[in-house]
Amino acid sequence: MPVTPIQRLQCALKARPRRDRPSIARAAGVGPTALARAAAGQDVRADAYLKICAGLGIDSRTGEASPSRRLGDLNWKMLGLAIELRRRVRKLGSQRHVVALIGGRVSLATLCRVENGKPISVNNLLTICEFLGIPPEHYCAEPDLSHVKRISETNEGRAA
Numbered sequence: 001m002p003v004t005p006i007q008r009l010q011c012a013l014k015a016r017p018r019r020d021r022p023s024i025a026r027a028a029g030v031g032p033t034a035l036a037r038a039a040a041g042q043d044v045r046a047d048a049y050l051k052i053c054a055g056l057g058i059d060s061r062t063g064e065a066s067p068s069r070r071l072g073d074l075n076w077k078m079l080g081l082a083i084e085l086r087r088r089v090r091k092l093g094s095q096r097h098v099v100a101l102i103g104g105r106v107s108l109a110t111l112c113r114v115e116n117g118k119p120i121s122v123n124n125l126l127t128i129c130e131f132l133g134i135p136p137e138h139y140c141a142e143p144d145l146s147h148v149k150r151i152s153e154t155n156e157g158r159a160a
Contacts, residue, residue, distance in 0.1 A: 005122050008063035009049060010041040012056050028055030029070055046125040047074035050136055060136055061126055072141035077117035079125075079139045082132055084115055102131050 013035070016024065025035040034048040044052075050071055053060040057068035083098070092098055095111045105127045114120050114128060129136040 005049065005060065005063075005126060006038065006041055006043060008058070009038050009052060009056075012058050012063070013039040013052075016056075024052070024055060027070065028052045029072075030055075043121065046119060046122045046136075047140070049122045050074060050140060054137065054140075061130075071137060074119075074136070074140050076114070076119055076139075079128070080115040080117045082134065082139070083111070083128065086132055098131075102127060 013021075013024075021035055021039065022032060025032045028035070028051045030048045030051050034044050035052060038044045038049065038052055050060050054066075054069050054071045057066055058064065059066045087093075087095070087098055095108055095115070099106060099108050099111055106124050110120050110124050111128075114124075120128075125136055129139075
């Protein structure tokens with residue numbers, strides 16, 4: 001039974017044929033190296049993890065099936081502002097109070113990193129988003145697909 005988010009993603013990728021990995025990487029908007037690392041159960045950047053999960057159609061928090069979609073880049077500054085705003089609205093004072101409220105599952109250094117718009121690990125991202133009560137995908141921008149032709153445009157070109 002997978003325990004960590006990376007292990008859940010690894011199981012989902014192992015269930016797919018190896019020959020599909022390049023198309024999975026393209027569909028998710030990640031490089032082949034990130035997908036290979038995830039398939040091997042190695043740590044990947046949190047934004048790559050979210051993109052791969054969304055592309056495979058699995059929930060990044062639970063591993064359950066969800067609609068497949070393409071995500072843009074994770075906006076780390078927006079996530080940092082959300083934490084700072086939550087801290088101020090709840091009148092929690094210092095970052096140490098937030099760490100205590102989360103139950104020590106995130107270090108003070110990690111909280112400082114994310115409040116300053118710096119990337120953090122997948123596990124820490126999921127813990128912080130749980131604290132905020134907002135899914136991590138909320139902090140991903142919509143991808144710019146303006147350069148991609150629609151299927152109908154491609155098929156019309158072939159028929160001519």
